[in-house]
Amino acid sequence: MTSxxxxxxxxxxxxxxxxxxxxxxxxxxxxxTSIGTDxxxxxxxxxxxxxxxxxxxxxxxxxxxxxxxxDVHTALQLGGVKSFPYISLDEAA
Amino acid sequence: VSAKSLPKDLxxxxxxxxxxxxxxxxxxxxxxxxxTAYYSLFHLLCSEAVEIMAPNVDENTRYRMxxxxxxxAMKETCGRFLPPSLGxxxxxxxxxxxxxxxxxxARNFIRLQDARHLADYDMGWTLTRIKSQEFVQEAEDxxxxxxxxxxxxxxxxxxxxxxxWKHWEKxx
Numbered sequence: 468m469t470s471x472x473x474x475x476x477x478x479x480x481x482x483x484x485x486x487x488x489x490x491x492x493x494x495x496x497x498x499x500t501s502i503g504t505d506x507x508x509x510x511x512x513x514x515x516x517x518x519x520x521x522x523x524x525x526x527x528x529x530x531x532x533x534x535x536x537x538d539v540h541t542a543l544q545l546g547g548v549k550s551f552p553y554i555s556l557d558e559a560a
Numbered sequence: 561v562s563a564k565s566l567p568k569d570l571x572x573x574x575x576x577x578x579x580x581x582x583x584x585x586x587x588x589x590x591x592x593x594x595x596t597a598y599y600s601l602f603h604l605l606c607s608e609a610v611e612i613m614a615p616n617v618d619e620n621t622r623y624r625m626x627x628x629x630x631x632x633a634m635k636e637t638c639g640r641f642l643p644p645s646l647g648x649x650x651x652x653x654x655x656x657x658x659x660x661x662x663x664x665x666a667r668n669f670i671r672l673q674d675a676r677h678l679a680d681y682d683m684g685w686t687l688t689r690i691k692s693q694e695f696v697q698e699a700e701d702x703x704x705x706x707x708x709x710x711x712x713x714x715x716x717x718x719x720x721x722x723x724x725w726k727h728w729e730k731x732x
Contacts (some may be wrong), residue, residue, distance in 0.1 A: 505674055506673060506674050506676075506677035506678070507632070511674075518690055523688075523689075523690055529690070529693045529694060529697050530697060532690070532694065533694050533697040533698060533701065536694065536698075537664070537667075540667065544643050544644060549644060551639065551642075551670060553671060553674055554671075555675075555691055555694060555695075556690050556691055556694045557688055557690070557691050558688045558690055558691075
């Protein structure tokens with residue numbers, strides 16, 4: 468379990484580095500990575516993409532935002548993240 | 561009564577739930593939307609897998625077969641079809657990488673199963689409308705991707721793997 472945590476922490480660091488190079492959509496104000504668990508209870512990398520209040524208010528184009536989620540997933544994989552990243556949109560405060 | 565349209569109907573219901581309450585949606589409503597979106601994809605893949613395995617059985621037998629599928633085994637199968645690299649049995653069967661459409665189906669199934677689990681069991685999880693809409697969109701994208709590839713060899717192998725993964729280890 469310790470090695471799992473060490474691995475996932477390294478993955479989180481790598482994800483932070485990769486995401487810092489990704490050009491965010493205007494509708495996304497920021498991102499946040501965290502370590503949690505998946506539905507099996509295993510350590511999991513989670514990424515939240517914060518959608519701006521303006522985009523939320525205007526009921527932003529969900530297809531476009533979801534495509535960006537896929538793009539981020541691909542960027543993380545191509546960048547060397549090996550665990551499955553659970554990425555989701557959420558509303559920025 | 562035929563349940564053939566169930567996956568599509570569930571998807572439509574999930575979409576409806578994300579927009580039903582225009583001002584401040586209830587957590588219960590958004591959670592049902594996410595859970596329903598997952599089940600729309602789960603039932604689609606189960607029914608399609610049965611169609612591939614036993615296209616000539618009657619409806620009742622079809623529904624009995626659809627009960628053979630296990631959520632966790634399906635999630636594990638999906639993970640095997642995703643990069644960074646496919647394992648040996650799959651490399652022999654479909655090449656070094658699955659198509660983008662199959663990857664989308666597999667990826668979204670894993671994400672939706674995780675979200676379904678949170679929606680149904682984690683009382684501390686807060687859903688916003690946009691988050692629930694994203695998951696419903698992922699179910700729709702996965703459905704569309706599946707319908708594009710359902711007649712391909714890799715889709716057949718994917719569907720068979722839900723129940724028969726260990727058999728791919730055997731060689732001729």
